[in-house]
Amino acid sequence: MSLAMPERRLEKLSPSAARHRPWSPERGHALLLLPPLLLLVAFFVIPLADVVLQSFAGPGHPLTQYERIFTQSSTLQVLLYTFQTAATVTLCTLVLSYPVAFVVSRAKGNLLHLSLALILIPFWTSTVIRTYAWIVILQRRGVLNEMMLDWGWIERPLKLMSNGVGMQIAMIHIMLPFMVIPLLNTMRGIDGNLLRAAAVLGANPLRQFLSVYLPLSLPGVSAGSILVFISSLGFYITPALLGGQKTMVAVLIEQQASRLLDWPMASALATVLLVVTCLLFLLYERAMRFARGGKTVGEVS
Amino acid sequence: MNVHADLTPDHKVIAEKRGALVEFGGVTKTYGPVTALRPTSLRIEAGEFFAIIGPSGSGKSTLLGITAGFIVPSAGMIRIDGADIVAVPPYSRNFGMVFQNYALFPHMTVAENIGFPLRMRGVAKAEKAERVARALAMVRLEGLGDRRPSELSGGQQQRVALARAAVYDPLLLLMDEPLGALDKNLREEMQEEIKKFQKALGVTVIYVTHDQQEAAAMADRLAIMRNGRLEQIGSPRELYERPQNVFVAGFLGEASILPVTKTSPLAGGFAVAELAGGGNVEAVASTGVGEALCIRPECIVVGPDAEQTDNVFAAQVEEAVYANGSVRYRLRLDGSGHVVNARFSTRPDLVLMQPGQRTKVGWARRDGLLIEGRPET
Numbered sequence A: 001m002s003l004a005m006p007e008r009r010l011e012k013l014s015p016s017a018a019r020h021r022p023w024s025p026e027r028g029h030a031l032l033l034l035p036p037l038l039l040l041v042a043f044f045v046i047p048l049a050d051v052v053l054q055s056f057a058g059p060g061h062p063l064t065q066y067e068r069i070f071t072q073s074s075t076l077q078v079l080l081y082t083f084q085t086a087a088t089v090t091l092c093t094l095v096l097s098y099p100v101a102f103v104v105s106r107a108k109g110n111l112l113h114l115s116l117a118l119i120l121i122p123f124w125t126s127t128v129i130r131t132y133a134w135i136v137i138l139q140r141r142g143v144l145n146e147m148m149l150d151w152g153w154i155e156r157p158l159k160l161m162s163n164g165v166g167m168q169i170a171m172i173h174i175m176l177p178f179m180v181i182p183l184l185n186t187m188r189g190i191d192g193n194l195l196r197a198a199a200v201l202g203a204n205p206l207r208q209f210l211s212v213y214l215p216l217s218l219p220g221v222s223a224g225s226i227l228v229f230i231s232s233l234g235f236y237i238t239p240a241l242l243g244g245q246k247t248m249v250a251v252l253i254e255q256q257a258s259r260l261l262d263w264p265m266a267s268a269l270a271t272v273l274l275v276v277t278c279l280l281f282l283l284y285e286r287a288m289r290f291a292r293g294g295k296t297v298g299e300v301s
Numbered sequence B: 001m002n003v004h005a006d007l008t009p010d011h012k013v014i015a016e017k018r019g020a021l022v023e024f025g026g027v028t029k030t031y032g033p034v035t036a037l038r039p040t041s042l043r044i045e046a047g048e049f050f051a052i053i054g055p056s057g058s059g060k061s062t063l064l065g066i067t068a069g070f071i072v073p074s075a076g077m078i079r080i081d082g083a084d085i086v087a088v089p090p091y092s093r094n095f096g097m098v099f100q101n102y103a104l105f106p107h108m109t110v111a112e113n114i115g116f117p118l119r120m121r122g123v124a125k126a127e128k129a130e131r132v133a134r135a136l137a138m139v140r141l142e143g144l145g146d147r148r149p150s151e152l153s154g155g156q157q158q159r160v161a162l163a164r165a166a167v168y169d170p171l172l173l174l175m176d177e178p179l180g181a182l183d184k185n186l187r188e189e190m191q192e193e194i195k196k197f198q199k200a201l202g203v204t205v206i207y208v209t210h211d212q213q214e215a216a217a218m219a220d221r222l223a224i225m226r227n228g229r230l231e232q233i234g235s236p237r238e239l240y241e242r243p244q245n246v247f248v249a250g251f252l253g254e255a256s257i258l259p260v261t262k263t264s265p266l267a268g269g270f271a272v273a274e275l276a277g278g279g280n281v282e283a284v285a286s287t288g289v290g291e292a293l294c295i296r297p298e299c300i301v302v303g304p305d306a307e308q309t310d311n312v313f314a315a316q317v318e319e320a321v322y323a324n325g326s327v328r329y330r331l332r333l334d335g336s337g338h339v340v341n342a343r344f345s346t347r348p349d350l351v352l353m354q355p356g357q358r359t360k361v362g363w364a365r366r367d368g369l370l371i372e373g374r375p376e377t
């Protein structure tokens, strides 16, 4: 998944770009779009359409699979659990990332480069590897339990793997850069003079934060949150390796498709996930446009 | 938080007078090896319009930031009506400030921006609305209260910033190049407005600008700053007519600055000085014995009338430029080879001299000023 940076920040980074006419497909460059477009159609759009079509196939009337999903309590529970997990992961990631992004947004020079590297290096490491690393740390006789047993903090090893806690920890870890980077992007664009102005106008540090900094950082908060939430909904590797008795929807899809060979059901689940994701994204777009009042935030200065 | 409630009875009286007496005592700011502000002492009277001008990086914003409280001075004290405020955080100082880029809150409407300081002071809703409306009327922005700052022109934004800085009746208004981003016509209009506004409120103003004309037009007194130091403080006229050094003389308006070698005092505050390259001049020994001679262009007499002045030189016209009723001559003195600039107003029947023409130049000894510093060539 690409990092969906809010585009107006990019504009800010290159003031000269703003002066030129914005790039547009009409200007004879449309042909450049053709190869990726063909690739997308062949390997993404067509298979996706196939999945959607398959969800209506199978025995019974076309909506049989959807009826099954929304009437069987087991699938409903998986969906519910998926949303809960995604929400928890998003919230925890946000809480962990906000202060980090704040501090890094204030950093300069080498400290900034170092912090960015520390944020991005895990991001470039394979999710599978990081998930296995968490298994080593969190399993019953893993690094964490052994350490806490040695120090006498606990009597018996904690169960971190079977109840989904470990999965959430690993997912939070994997999702952190997706939250930190949009936050950082927004925070670096906040004019420090605004906080000084707020101070001179009578706002103490808490009120400076609540009335000025927080609202101005909201675009980053929502961009990061939506990114993390949507990614978490479809998370597969970590739940498959680290999940406990309860399954996330992506794992269920895989089970239906490759173990039970129930392709219509797998397709229907995938379609539900897709639709929900698209709806969420639309909602987010709407909310952002409403928040900006049709204008770009931070245009002044 | 209601700042007025914290004030002692003494302060209440001053609050009615609505201008603070500001005293700086040895205020200094260093950033590691960089000295942004050398020890600065200064007294600004209640209700005074005080301007600070100086080249980029001279420490103007630093001084203002220290006054506002978001820059902590390395040493020194600031007294407001006698009370030291260095330890008071910016949000308790009750000063107004207009930032160079206005620093309007982009996520708030104009009315919310202006109401912000009132909200921070816990002013009740009805009163807040009324005071915001009054402030909007004062800067002639009625009806624009619901707009976002991004929907306003530069001049309108500037007025919002001004209204926001003044809506809570601060004792002291700090302005950091508030007109820097505006075009010339709007600047002049806003200069008048700010001046009117300051007179009406009686507030003390410290006004930072790059623009010497703006400073001279608006300020009661002004200070010229260089390398973190106040070079000279005085009324615009004092600074123009009695600059103490070459930097001040060159920074404000035009001047011919000639290097001198030997000087010996005469009676009555005058001195005789030898120009580098030859020739003697008599001039005012304003700062004791100086190394340079400063003459303002309108004090130089060109042509036959020059014979009647105290310092007469033969010279050649190098350049003659006419503009809107006045003419500027660039003249090279015979012998020493120094260049002086003369300027005077013309009438339609006046015949202008041409480049290459020979003439006499001269000036009265009371118009020449011996000042400190070496002229740069």
Ligand SMILES: Nc1ncnc2c1ncn2[C@@H]1O[C@H](COP(=O)(O)OP(=O)(O)OP(=O)(O)O)[C@@H](O)[C@H]1O
Pocket: B031, B034, B035, B036, B037, B054, B055, B056, B057, B058, B059, B060, B061, B062, B063, B210
């Ligand atoms: N945070 C800082 N760290 C290091 N040096 C600084 C810092 N802030 C300012 N300076 C230095 O202090 C000096 C004075 O800066 P200041 O901003 O007061 O200049 P100024 O007179 O306002 O200039 P301008 O007209 O360009 O706004 C400059 O040399 C600047 O480089």
Ligand SMILES: [Mg+2]
Pocket: B060, B061, B062, B176
């Ligand atoms: Mg400045």
